[in-house]
Amino acid sequence: MDNPPCIECGLCREVCPIFEVLRREHISPRGLAILAEEGIASPVFYQCTLCRACRTLCPVDHDPDGERLRARLVARGVETEANREMIANIRQHGNPFGPLEEGEIPKRLTCC
Amino acid sequence: MNLQPLCSVLGEQRVSTSIEDRLVYARDASRMRGECLAVVWPSSPEQVAFLVEWARQEAVDLVPRGAGTGLCGGAVPQRSVVVDLSHLNAIKSVEPEGKLVHVEAGVVLGTLNRRLEPAGLFLPVIPGSHRAAAIGGLIATDAAGLRAVRYGLMGNWVQSVTLVDGSGQVRHLSGKALGDVVGREGVTGFILEAILRLAPRPRERTVTIMAFDDEAALLAQRDRWLAEPALTALEYLNRHAAALIGWEPRHHLLAEFDSDQGEIEDPGQVRDLWRDRDGLYPQLARCGHPVIEDPQLSGPGLAELLRWLDQHAIPAFGHLGLGIVHPCFAFDDGRIETLYESVAAWGGRVSGEHGIGLKKRAWVDERHREEIRRLKQIYDPHDIINRGKLS
Structure with missing residues (x-):
């Protein structure tokens, strides 16, 4: 099924955990939808947690589709260092943290 | 446009000319598009007053923005600097006995009403965007909404407003003077705080x-x-x-x-x-x-x-x-x-609750335009705030 386009109503702002902290429109789900529509390749897409809380409130059921957007960014060479390291760790060590001894608790959390 | 003074006063993190910010702040829920030169996020009336003085020197206009849920382009910039008031979002005090609440303009209506629920109170102005709309925008548009037939418009629930006008002056408005800010879509100044009256929450519906x-x-x-x-x-x-x-x-x-x-x-x-x-x-x-x-x-x-x-x-x-x-x-x-x-x-009004903004200027009558010109002379003689809206 087609993903209904964002109608920019802004209802998603108040359920987004990233917006709740930063309170900047460009990282709100509406902001990211506008940037995606404009074809902007920006590292800000990595700030989305991919939690889809926005979708629970979205009146048109727009999906932020963060995974596909990030895949496109990676293909264009737009990637954060943290994301690059996390993916490399998963490929090399089978986890996002890097080399770990048996039972060792990760000391560093890589994320986007 | 020299943004350095703003960076010094607001902090570099609260001033942006990034392409991402300029694009998303160029529009609001009306989906009208304008041109945003920069975005700033002040966190105090003093910072807003400084912004106004800076804008006068730079001859640029400032566009107030709350949640960006307006439907007439009231927050759409026209080669303007957008002032996002989302960081002014404190519920400063609640007085259950007096049925009053003191809030900053960026407080979201849904958040406020959740906070008031244990006290059995609520702000009964409920527009369709109530989950996201900010108090400043509700005052600026004199919002109506689903229960206005019983509770009236937002103006009925505003006791006083703290405003920074186009001269950078902090004004505390109440009584008849509220008519100069309620429903004026931000053309007379930045609504920064308000004391609001509250209603008892009905026991059944x-x-x-x-x-x-x-x-x-x-x-x-x-x-x-x-x-x-x-x-x-x-x-x-x-x-x-x-x-x-x-x-x-x-x-x-x-x-x-x-x-x-x-x-x-x-x-x-x-x-x-x-x-x-x-x-x-x-x-x-x-x-x-x-x-x-x-x-x-x-x-x-x-x-x-x-x-x-x-x-x-x-x-x-x-x-x-x-x-x-x-x-x-x-x-x-x-x-x-x-x-x-x-x-x-048919003898009707072109806007019952969304406002005029940019979208409906063509249908505004001369009497209304004259009223806006009069208010601009009093509150914003240099035409710094939300230039070109409403008239």
Whole structure:
């Protein structure tokens, strides 16, 4: 099924955990939808947690589709260092943290 | 444009000219597009006053923005700096005995009403965007919404406002002076704080829905319900909108009471009905009617409007208790112009609750323009704040 386009109503702002902290429109789900529509390749897409809380409130059921957007960014060479390291760790060590001894608790959390 | 003074006072993290910020702040929920030169996020009245002085020196205008949920382009910049007030979001105090709350402009209505729930109070102005809309925008547009038939407009609930005007002066307005800021869409200054009156939360809500085949019968029922003292909402849905959302294709009225006289008494069912009602516009937008209008009429003019919408198969809903109707159109539908020309002929107002913004300037009368010019002379003589809006 087609993903209904964002109608920019802004209802998603108040359920987004990233917006709740930063309170900047460009990282709100509406902001990211506008940037995606404009074809902007920006590292800000990595700030989305991919939690889809926005979708629970979205009146048109727009999906932020963060995974596909990030895949496109990676293909264009737009990637954060943290994301690059996390993916490399998963490929090399089978986890996002890097080399770990048996039972060792990760000391560093890589994320986007 | 020298942004360095702003970076020094607000901090570099609170000033942006990034392409991402300039793009997303160039529009609001109206989906009109303007040009944003920069975005700033002040966190105090002193910082806003500094911004105003800076803007005067730079000869640039400042556009106040709350949640960006406005539908007339009131927060759309026109080669302007956008001032996002989202960081001014403190609920400073609640006085349950006096039924008062002191809030900053960026407080979101839904958040405020959740906070007030344990005290059995609420701010009863409930527009469709109540989950996201900010208090500053509600005051600036004199918002109406679902329960205005009982509780009136936002202005009824504002006791005082703290404003930074176009000279950088902090003003505390109350009484008659509130008319210079409520419903003025930010052209007289930045609304930064307000003391609001609150209402007791009703103990029960019940709802009755009725369907009609013609407007005359629907309007007769409207008049009967308007005489009911327990009425708290009176909403309308025409047959074209009903068909699009999967309801029986007839005209509908939905009446809510804070008594047991409604037919639907189950709180869960009532909650679900209002959730569906909140989703009406987005559903119509999804069906190809994203442009929402808000004429307000009464008496014979209202009957004319409902008939005209029906004859032209235009989906519409609205707060019929107040005569505010929301016809929904496709982009660039030429009938929007015809609608507003007709509204003037029928003796109505072009905006019942969304405001004028950029979108409806063409339909504003000369008396209104003169009033805005008068207020600008008093509050913003250098025309720094929300230039070109409303007139």
